[in-house]
Each structure stands twice: as structure tokens, then as C-alpha cells.
Amino acid sequence: MQIKESHFRGVDLNLLVTLSVLLRERSVSRAAERLHLGQPAVSGALARLRELFDDPLLVRSTHGMAPTARALELERRLLPALAEIEAALLQRREFDPLASDRTFVIGMPDWIELWLAPFLLACLAVHAPRVRLAIVPTDPFRGTDMLERGEMDLGVGPFARGPAWRRERDVRSMGFRCVYGAAPLQDGGRLSLADYLRFPHVLVSYRGGFDSAADAWLATQGHAREVRYSSARFASVPAILHGIAALATVPAVLADQWCASAGLRQLPSPVPLPDFTVLAAWTTARDSDAGLMWLADRIASLAGAGEGLAT
Known part of the structure; x- marks a missing residue:
């Protein structure tokens, strides 16, 4: 496919990122907080977006800001494209855990953190001593939304099977x-x-x-x-x-x-309760992120290593 460069004149990729966050949050103030920008900067970006697309995009309603039909169409078409760009930017052909100083944001319910974090940190101390982990709280009801919002790189929990844009692997089943x-x-x-x-x-x-x-x-x-x-x-x-x-x-x-x-x-409980499965989940945009895949492998290996992990 041949791209016509002239079509991109005056288009700032950051504007499209701002648009995606505005459409997700439906609020200038919340979008500004998510983007770590001031509200005037986000309001200015919204004004530029309205000019670029010749559409108000977001209009005030009784429940905050509501997207126009044009905005919803842009969201449908632009989000997959932004995900592909993100994947290209994050792609790493190799990941050297011994040399890496990356910080990974992992979402876990507190019981999984209590169970897995000590073993995971001990593993990293040997195999990836400069890697840092930021654990954020999540739960089975918020995991997919947090991944979609970019609030965590990887989720580990008893999540329900997710949408097509979410990747997952079984970590461990238990009762x-x-x-x-x-x-x-x-x-x-x-x-x-x-x-x-x-x-x-x-x-x-x-x-x-x-x-x-x-x-x-x-x-x-x-x-x-x-x-x-x-x-x-x-x-x-x-x-x-x-x-x-x-x-x-x-x-x-x-x-x-x-x-x-x-x-x-x-x-043992006298009440029959079904077993459940702990999953590691990430977005399809991160499939080619060798570092994240390495970390998911380590977590799955540790969690499935047998009963020794639990004692």
C-alpha cells in the first residue's frame, strides 16, 4: 500500500492518542489526568481535533460528554491502528533480562500478590536483577478494562475469558x-x-x-x-x-x-465449589514485546511449579 504523505500534513499522532483517551474517558479533566497533562492542554487538543475532523466530536450531555456519530466511527477505525503502532514501537527482537532495567506494571488481586510476589522477586533477583515491578490492584471484574485503558502491562488473576483483542494463558487451576x-x-x-x-x-x-x-x-x-x-x-x-x-x-x-x-x-469445604483458573492476560498489541512475554513465561512457570510454591 502506498501512503500519500500529503494526507498527513498537520496531523499530530499525539492528537489521535488524545482523541482515543477523550473518547474513553468522556471527560476533559479525566483525560488530562490519564495523559498527565493540564486541562488547558487537553482542551486545546480537543479544539484542534474538532478543526481537523470538522466535527464537534464530543458534546455536553446530562451525563458528561457524549461522542458524536463521527467520533464513534473514528474510534472504531483508529483504535486498531493505534494498537498496531503501539505494537511496532514496543517490538523488541531480543530481551536480555540480565541487562534490562525495565519497569513492568502488573495487575494482581492481593491474594495472588501474597502468593506469587515473593517467588517472582526471588526469580528476578537471579535472572533479571535490574528489572522493577509495580504491582497495582485489580480483580476479576476490572481486569479487562484496566488492560484496555493501559493501566497495567500484564494482568494475573481469575479473569473470565476475554475479548479477541486480549491474549491470555492459563497459569494455574485450583480449588x-x-x-x-x-x-x-x-x-x-x-x-x-x-x-x-x-x-x-x-x-x-x-x-x-x-x-x-x-x-x-x-x-x-x-x-x-x-x-x-x-x-x-x-x-x-x-x-x-x-x-x-x-x-x-x-x-x-x-x-x-x-x-x-x-x-x-x-x-476441605463441605460446600461443592468448582475449581477456577488463574490467567495471565495482555493485549494483542504486546504480543511482540519480548520482555513482557519473558515475564509472563516466568510467572506461568513459577505458578505451575507444583505445591512447593504454596508452602
């Missing part, structure tokens, strides 16, 4: 275990449904709820449990379980880790 501290239960036994219902529960819910798949199953059996505490984070659970006679149902690797390091105990 759940019931953990407890102060609750007077017998080690090495089985947790009966009666005991499961007798004690209150601590629940981790990313949306601040007080029910989960376990409660849905209990309802089909004519039962209900008492969930006394709900949090979006796992980190506080061990201290709570040492303080009160309660139960928490957590991913198996975290249960193993807490039993080894935090003095908790665990038993």
Missing part, C-alpha cells in the same frame, strides 16, 4: 479450602455442613457483597450461613480468624501459605 484459627475444630478431620453453618464466616467480595457461589448452593439445600464480615482484600483475614471463631473460604494456595506462615488451619 478452595476453609481456613480457621480460633474456631474449635479438630485438625485432620472433616468439616461437617453442620459446623460450616454453626460458625460465622469472613468473606472476600470485590463488590462488597455478603454472598457468593457458596451461598447460592446453600440456598438450594434450604440452608443459609452467617457472613459477618466482608472485605475486598484477603490480607486482614488471618488476624481476624485468630481473633474470633469464624471460617473463611479461600483459594487453596493461599490456605496452604497461611497454614505454613500464619498459624491457621484448613479443612
